[in-house]
Amino acid sequence: MPLKYSILPNRGVLKISGPDRVDFLQGLVSNDVSKATDTKGVYAAFLTPQGKYLCDFFILASESHQCLMLDIAADALPAFKKKLTMYKLRADVEIEDVSQGYDILAFFGDAKMEITPGLYQDPRLAEAGYRAFVSKGTGWQNAEEVDFDSYDLHRLLLGLPDGARDMIVEKSILLENGFDELNGVDWDKGCYMGQELTARTKYRGLIKKRLLPVEVQGPLPENGTEIYAADKLVGEVRSGLEKKALALLKLDFIEEPLRAGESTLRVIQPDWIILTK
Structure with a gap:
């Protein structure tokens, strides 16, 4: 290209x-x-x-x-x-x-x-x-x-x-949104605002959800649309364009059929994202 x-x-x-x-x-x-x-x-x-x-x-x-x-x-x-x-x-x-x-x-x-x-x-x-x-x-x-x-x-x-198109102010945590893999955190730099929770999340393995790209079959859901696996609420759609979007999803459900509004979603896992369940 x-x-x-x-x-x-x-x-x-x-x-x-x-x-x-x-x-x-x-x-x-x-x-x-x-x-x-x-x-x-x-x-x-x-x-x-x-x-x-x-x-x-x-x-x-x-x-x-x-x-x-x-x-x-x-x-x-x-x-x-x-x-x-x-x-x-x-x-x-x-x-x-x-x-x-x-x-x-x-x-x-x-x-x-x-x-x-x-x-x-x-x-x-x-x-x-x-x-x-x-x-x-x-x-x-x-x-x-x-x-x-x-x-x-x-x-x-x-x-x-x-x-804020993809992360909710005062609610989202960094490691759910890829900041570790994306070089957004220095683990050796010393104290900063919010360091304690960020470090605890990493070292205790507390990540249960991740922001992941998805392919959309059907109309593009609006930002904030709830995502279901069968009858279980498992996440939310974030920003999107055409047939691609980001979605915050519970890791236990990413391989199951997903729907958001009138559309179905398929998770696409880039090589850089490291998932641990």
Whole structure:
């Protein structure tokens, strides 16, 4: 597949600057912020103290601007910015919404790209492609621009969650949504908000449900449609497009016939997803 890119209209950009920026964010999010550079992205989440999902994002560290740049869902950005401001206390940081100045691009296809500042390989999966921060309206010269639905279908086929479209704020937990396999958690970084529940879930093997891609036979169910195996409620449909969707399912039922509304569903397990029952 030739290299394609889509401008992601549902993303915003948060800028965190100041000498304490890395240490400040490090104590709040699920991954090691110090590993971000201007060409290496870090995927991370921000949780409640009880370990429930609030938002997720990609982090780059801009050396030229001495700041962290966060690629985050636009609808989650205001609440996250407010939370960060609350936790700021005496930390020497500035937190700015700079979304008006940037587009987030997602690249996919078989071609390899030369990494440059602001452009990085998606840290979740190599198959996911690349992402970039670019000045608003500039696009990209050496790739074909396609619509958002083309990228969204690529994402669904890989089984990658897309923020609150797939994870319920203040209810979802990271490991049900693939954050371990998708490099969204650093198990050695030390304390962060919600770490205790996240670690306990992993080491006690408490995962009973997973977000999985499904193939839809029939009309595409709406987000939130209940899924049944016979007469048992076993999950919910999340985001979808055409005949593909993501679904949060109880692991004990993923091999059984599934229905959601007027449609039947078939689980498609990508190679990266590791299931334990």
